[in-house]
Amino acid sequence: MDSAWITWARITASTLTVLLKIPTGTGWRVRLCTGMCRAAWRHVGSRMQQLKKIDKVLPEIMICGRSLDIFLDDIERFHGFTSPGLVLGGFMVDWAQELIGLDVEADAVVETCHCLPDAVQIFTPCTIGNGWLKVLDWDKFALTLYDKRKLNGYRIWLDLKKTLLFPKIYNWYMRRVPKKNLSLEALLEEILSARRSVLSCRAVQVTRMYGRKKKGNIEVCSTCGEAYSTSQGDQCITCQGEGYYSI
Structure with a gap:
């Protein structure tokens, strides 16, 4: 040894x-x-x-101010693995930041719960915890970065018409091919080759879903004795039978 x-x-x-x-x-x-x-x-x-194989077919690129290897490493460290949706999301965030400007204090809205919220949390200061990121369960692969004061920004989305030129991306997103028949390496290579060419963008004015959600008044639940927001009613959600666990 x-x-x-x-x-x-x-x-x-x-x-x-x-x-x-x-x-x-x-x-x-x-x-x-x-x-x-x-x-x-x-x-x-x-x-x-994996990186060496990808480097052979790609020029040196920077994504969200990071080299490719650091970009992929940040994704894996935060998300647990190199998710194709998160890699694609990195290009979406990169484009939105370029359009809105890095000096603008921005908030974000993401239109899916899957993968894309992590791209915003990795590559911008916006997180669910600080209230600068809103996540909508719409299953649309789209995000918006906008000026939190002027409320104008840019919406970036995966354009399915454009993915027709990249069959691996189309088949992956539309679930046309079982995962076992589409290697992660091949899919990542196509995403890293396509980059912004499978995306579209549009200037938008945010009219809803902006600002931090304010906390309601706090009281003590008469049943469990825990503090809760009175916006839930006379008892906390759990004691009303709507909890997510049983004991």
């Missing part, structure tokens, strides 16, 4: 021993951590091979 792997494994094993209070027998700890390290390295190697 490579001595570098042994050293790394022993250091990792020692760290785990301290943090997790693992018994001090070294053999199985080294084997376990070596396996973990090798698995991580295989993942990195696979990712590098």
